[in-house]
Amino acid sequence: MTPLSExxxxxxxLFTDSPEETEAVAASLARLFEADGPLPPFVxxxxxxxxxKTAFVRGFASVYAPxxxxxxxxxxxxxxxxxxxxxxxxxxxxxxxxSDDDLYSMGYDDYLDRGICLCxxxxxxxxxxxxxxxxxxxEKCPEAxxxxxxxxxxxxxxxx
Ligand code: ADP
Ligand code: MG
Numbered sequence: 001m002t003p004l005s006e007x008x009x010x011x012x013x014l015f016t017d018s019p020e021e022t023e024a025v026a027a028s029l030a031r032l033f034e035a036d037g038p039l040p041p042f043v044x045x046x047x048x049x050x051x052x053k054t055a056f057v058r059g060f061a062s063v064y065a066p067x068x069x070x071x072x073x074x075x076x077x078x079x080x081x082x083x084x085x086x087x088x089x090x091x092x093x094x095x096x097x098x099s100d101d102d103l104y105s106m107g108y109d110d111y112l113d114r115g116i117c118l119c120x121x122x123x124x125x126x127x128x129x130x131x132x133x134x135x136x137x138x139e140k141c142p143e144a145x146x147x148x149x150x151x152x153x154x155x156x157x158x159x160x
Contacts, residue, residue: 005021005028007028007032007152010152010153012152012153013151015141015147015149016052016148019052022052022055023056026058026060026062029134029152030059030063033116040130040154041117042112042117042129042132043136045118045119045122046123046135051139051148052148053072053121054072056118056136057070058070061081064116065081070091073091074093077093077094077097087116089117089118090115091119092111092119094119094125100127133155134153135152135154135155137150
């Protein structure tokens with residue numbers, strides 16, 4: 001039987017009941033990147049504090065940089081995870097970004113073509129997202145404390 005967390009194409013919407021299940025969904029998305037190539041190399045993560053964005057990145061990184069410790073780069077703004085033979089992962093957290101100056105002084109633009117970027121708090125940088133990107137929205141569900149709804153799609157619309 002195909003596990004519930006398995007993603008074979010986008011768009012897709014599913015529910016998880018633990019951080020491990022959210023990680024499994026993200027690992028499945030990462031395998032889709034490996035298998036398919038044409039997915040845009042920017043994953044825009046949306047959702048409130050504590051919803052599971054970093055857990056999602058941890059699951060994705062388990063495929064691209066196995067064994068690497070994944071923590072939210074809230075202070076560093078970006079973490080890099082590299083493994084020989086795989087595309088590098090760049091993990092951003094835009095929680096503290098308040099102006100384009102902050103963004104460009106960290107060299108944000110330079111990262112975009114160099115690997116796969118996963119970005120927490122994309123709510124804060126709508127003007128700086130690539131036109132084509134994978135969008136991941138994570139939401140808490142009222143019926144259970146650990147339940148999350150995860151909605152994944154490819155966005156191609158111009159940013160306004
Ligand atoms: P964010 O990066 O969005 O602020 P984190 O990934 O750092 O969130 O933290 C998510 C928190 O929610 C963790 O404490 C985790 O154990 C908890 N959690 C409970 N259920 C889930 C779930 N279904 N998916 C992801 N995290 C969950
Ligand atoms: Mg986080």
